Amino acid sequence: xxxxxxxxxNGKSISASAEASTSLLEFLRDTLEMKGSKLCCNTGECxxxxxxxxxxxxxxxxxxxxxxxxxxxxxxxxxxxxxxxxPVQQAxxxxxxxxxxxxxxxxxxxxxxxxxxTTKPTTEDIEEAVSGNxxxxxxxxxxxxxxxxxxxxIAGRA
Amino acid sequence: MEYFExxxxxxxxxxxxxxxxxxxxxxxxxxxxxxxxFKEEPGSLVNIKKxxxxxxxxxxxxxxxxxxxxxxxxxxxxxxxxxxxxxxxEAAHQFASxxxxxxxxIGGNICRASPSGETLAPLLVLEATGKCAFSDGEKSQPxxxxxxxxxxxxxxxxxxxxxxxxxxxxxxxxxxxxxxxVRGAMxxxxxxxxVLITPDPxxxxxxxxxxxxxxxxxxxxxxxxxxxxxxxxxxTAALLKEAAALAASESSPISDxxxxxxxxxxxxxALTRRGLEQTWKAATGKEVA
Numbered sequence: 001x002x003x004x005x006x007x008x009x010n011g012k013s014i015s016a017s018a019e020a021s022t023s024l025l026e027f028l029r030d031t032l033e034m035k036g037s038k039l040c041c042n043t044g045e046c047x048x049x050x051x052x053x054x055x056x057x058x059x060x061x062x063x064x065x066x067x068x069x070x071x072x073x074x075x076x077x078x079x080x081x082x083x084x085x086x087p088v089q090q091a092x093x094x095x096x097x098x099x100x101x102x103x104x105x106x107x108x109x110x111x112x113x114x115x116x117x118t119t120k121p122t123t124e125d126i127e128e129a130v131s132g133n134x135x136x137x138x139x140x141x142x143x144x145x146x147x148x149x150x151x152x153x154i155a156g157r158a
Numbered sequence: 159m160e161y162f163e164x165x166x167x168x169x170x171x172x173x174x175x176x177x178x179x180x181x182x183x184x185x186x187x188x189x190x191x192x193x194x195x196f197k198e199e200p201g202s203l204v205n206i207k208k209x210x211x212x213x214x215x216x217x218x219x220x221x222x223x224x225x226x227x228x229x230x231x232x233x234x235x236x237x238x239x240x241x242x243x244x245x246x247x248e249a250a251h252q253f254a255s256x257x258x259x260x261x262x263x264i265g266g267n268i269c270r271a272s273p274s275g276e277t278l279a280p281l282l283v284l285e286a287t288g289k290c291a292f293s294d295g296e297k298s299q300p301x302x303x304x305x306x307x308x309x310x311x312x313x314x315x316x317x318x319x320x321x322x323x324x325x326x327x328x329x330x331x332x333x334x335x336x337x338x339x340v341r342g343a344m345x346x347x348x349x350x351x352x353v354l355i356t357p358d359p360x361x362x363x364x365x366x367x368x369x370x371x372x373x374x375x376x377x378x379x380x381x382x383x384x385x386x387x388x389x390x391x392x393x394t395a396a397l398l399k400e401a402a403a404l405a406a407s408e409s410s411p412i413s414d415x416x417x418x419x420x421x422x423x424x425x426x427x428a429l430t431r432r433g434l435e436q437t438w439k440a441a442t443g444k445e446v447a
Contacts, residue, residue: 021194021199021203023195042192042195042196043195044254044258047255053260056260058261062191062192062261064205066163110257131256131343132256132257133255134344
C-alpha cells in the first residue's frame with residue numbers, strides 16, 4: 001500500500017510517495033535520489049544512515065518513511081551553504097578524519113546534532129554522540145580531533 | 159502489506175482484533191523495521207507512533223507513569239527517572255546508541271519480550287506494572303507475570319501496552335543495573351543483573367531484596383530463591399557467596415553467538431555478587447562482613 005509523504009527536508013517542502021515497508025533511508029536514497037546518507041548495516045547499528053529528525057539524530061534505516069510525514073529532516077546534503085562547507089565538514093577535512101569516507105556523512109550529522117546542543121562538549125558528550133557510529137577504518141582519534149576543532153570554530157575559539 | 163495508522167487506542171485495538179494474527183504493531187521501528195528487511199513482511203503494519211497521550215512521563219503519588227510511547231531518550235533525560243528510579247535510568251543510559259534511544263520506545267522494548275531487553279530486569283525489580291488494553295477492557299499486569307517466552311507476552315496478538323506504572327522504591331533503597339557485553343555501546347547484553355536492596359530502619363539487615371536477571375532464561379526473571387535466602391539478614395561474605403551461586407542456579411541461559419550458557423552462568427554469579435555488594439554498601443554504609 002503506498003501513500004504520500006509530505007515532509008520538509010533541508011528546509012524544502014517535499015511530497016513523494018512511499019510504501020509502508022519503505023524505510024526513511026530508502027525514501028531518501030531511492031525515491032529522492034539523495035545518496036549522501038549511506039546504506040550499510042540496515043539494522044540501526046552502524047550509524048552510516050544518520051539524519052537529524054525533528055532536531056534529534058536517528059538511524060534512517062530503521063525508521064519508517066511514513067514517520068517523515070510532518071517532520072523536519074536534515075541530511076548531509078543540507079549542511080553546506082553553496083560552496084561553503086559546514087564547520088563540521090571543514091573540520092573533518094582539515095584534521096584528516098576521513099579515510100574511506102563511507103561512515104563520514106553519518107558522523108558529520110551526529111556531530112552537527114551534538115554541536116547544535118552544545119559548543120563545549122565534554123569527552124563524555126562526544127563519546128555519547130558518536131557511540132552509534134562505526135568507522136571500520138578505525139580512524140577514531142582523528143574524528144575526535146575534528147569534533148574538538150569544529151566545536152572551537154563554531155564557538156569562535158579557533 | 160496493509161498499513162494502518164489508527165487515531166485512537168480503541169481504533170488500534172479494533173484493527174488488531176480484525177488483523178491480529180498477521181498484524182505487527184510498530185512504534186519506534188528499531189526492531190520491527192529490521193524484521194521487515196531481514197525476515198518477512200507481516201500481513202499488515204499498525205503504526206501507533208502518533209497515538210495521542212501515550213508518550214508522557216508523569217508523577218502519580220508514589221509512582222511514575224510512563225507512556226508506552228516514551229522513548230528511551232525521554233527516560234534518560236527525565237529528572238524524575240534519574241532521581242527516583244536510578245536503576246531504570248542506568249538501563250536507559252546504557253541502551254544501544256543515541257540514535258536508537260531517540261526513536262526506540264519503552265513500550266517496544268517491553269513488548270518485544272526479548273529476554274535481553276535492557277529495561278526489563280530493572281522493571282522487574284521495581285515491581286512495575288503494565289496497563290494492557292484489549293478490545294473488551296483494560297487490565298493492569300505486573301511485569302513479573304507479563305512475559306511468557308521469547309517474543310511472547312500476555313498481550314498476545316490483540317492487546318496493546320499503553321502505560322507503565324513504576325512505583326518508587328521504599329525510602330533508603332539502593333539499586334544497581336549491571337550489564338555484561340563486549341562493547342560499551344550498541345551491544346546486546348550477554349547478561350544483565352538488576353539488584354535492589356531496602357535496608358531495615360537500623361541499616362543492619364536487608365528488609366527487602368530484589369534481583370532481576372536478563373538474557374539468561376526464556377524471559378527476564380526474578381531470582382526468588384536467592385531473594386528469600388537473603389531477606390531479613392545482614393550481608394556477610396559467606397552469605398554473598400552462597401547467594402551469588404544460587405542466583406546462577408536460578409538462571410537457565412542458552413548458548414548462542416554471544417556466549418555459551420556456562421559462561422553466562424558464571425557471569426550471573428559474578429554480577430549478582432558485585433551488585434549485592436555495591437548495593438549493600440550504598441544502602442547501609444557498611445562493608446560486607
